[in-house]
Amino acid sequence: MRYFFALVFCVLPLTGWAQDWEDRQVFGNGAAPALRIISSTDTSFFAPVIESYLAQRTGQSVEYLVTSTAQLDRIFRADPGAFDLVISSAMDLQFKLANDGFARTLDGVTHPDWAQWRQSLFAFTTEPATIVINREAFANRRLPETRQDLIEALRADPERFAGRLGTYDVRQSGLGFLFATQDARTSETYWRLMEVMGAMGTKLFCCSGGMIDDVASGEIAVAYNVLGSYASARRDITDKIKVILPADFQTTMMRTAFVSRDTKQPVAATSFVQHLIALQASTTANDDIALPHLDHANATEGQVTIALEPALMTYLDALKKQTFLKEWVNAVIQ
Known part of the structure; x- marks a missing residue:
């Protein structure tokens, strides 16, 4: 049963200024003040999690706000007291927020050491970056299994692929920047691929959803570093797209959550984190929840899971970030 009663696409007054949200929904009809969650996860993915939480708490409501x-x-740093929970796929930015003291330490939350940081930042999914291709564009052609395969396919037929490639604009996307820096740390093949894609006029996107839609429509033939969970969930277009886990290595991020240090509802916020962890750790099948489980023990060969550790902040250093972005621009925007 769905509990939300309001769907608003609007300009919401917040922290003294207007903010355009990608989505804003209110779930539940409790008398208590709504638990406010700021998140980068699409509402369609997260709504079942909220609904399962509210099913056990009839007096509670949740306000869910989505942005990049x-x-x-930026929004949370400006006013941490305006939100109770923060959920994001950009592990590095989340880690820095926790390291900077914005996350509340939670007692009594049981979680593996590799999936949490100082009882304040908690991972709850493992999700790989993938290559998504248009099936028709590769009809009667060998599908690329690695980054090097993709480079060779693009070089072999530049007329077919020119202007029909896509990836994140890492200058704007926190998740895109995370995937790019981790790829670059793992293999030099990343830079060779970016140079080839850049020479062919690659289109840049803010988010995975736009890339997936354009691959499905045929507007682009290949999208690189697409969030695998979003692509695999699009069952309506499985006949049009193919999701490829690169065989050379799979950059895998963990979606994380933390309770704001300035939350006005510490008990409810902590219980939501506990529910989220329990739900994602459960082995019971739940077809309504599209988010992948947190799975470290069954990592596939070649999977490179980004660790929750201080090294995440390396490329957030102003000078290192500036240097990386300059190299990226030189490769991709030629």
């Missing part, structure tokens, strides 16, 4: 990973970081 980079915007989320």
Whole structure:
């Protein structure tokens, strides 16, 4: 049963200024003040989690606000007291927020050491970056299994793929920046691929959803570093797209959550984190929840899971970030 009673696409007054949200929904009809969650996760993915939480708490409501990973970081830093929970796929930005003291330490939350940081930042999914291709564009052609395969396919037929490639604009997307920096740390093949894609006039996107839609329509033939969970969930277009886990290595992020240090509802916010962890750790099948489980023990060969550790902040250093972005621009925007 769905509990939300309001769907608003609007300009919402917040922290003294107007904010355009990608989405805003209110779930539940409790008398208590709504638990406010700022998140980068699409509402369609997260709504079942909220609904399962509210099913056990009839007096509670949840206000769910969606924005990009980079915007989320800026908005929350400006007024941490305006939100109770923060959920994002940009592990590096989340880690820095926790390291900077914006996250509340939670007692009594049981979670593996590799999936949490100082009882304040908690991972609850593992999700790989993927290559998504248009099936028709690769009809009667060998599908690329690695980044090097993709480079060779693009070089072999530049007329077919020119202007029909896509990836994140890492200058704007926090998740895109995370995937790019981790790829670059893992293999030099990343830079060779970016140079080839850049020479072919690659289109840049803010988010995975736009890339997936354009691949499905045929507007682009290949999208690189698409969030696998979003692509795999699009069952309506499985006949048009193919999701590829690169065989050379799979950059895998963990979606994380934390309770704001300035939350006005510490008990309810903590209980939501506990529910989220329990739900994602459960082995019981739940077809309504599209978010992948947190799965470390069954990592596939070649999977490179980004660790929750201080090294995440390396490329957030102003000078290192500036240097990386300059190299990226030189490669991709030629």
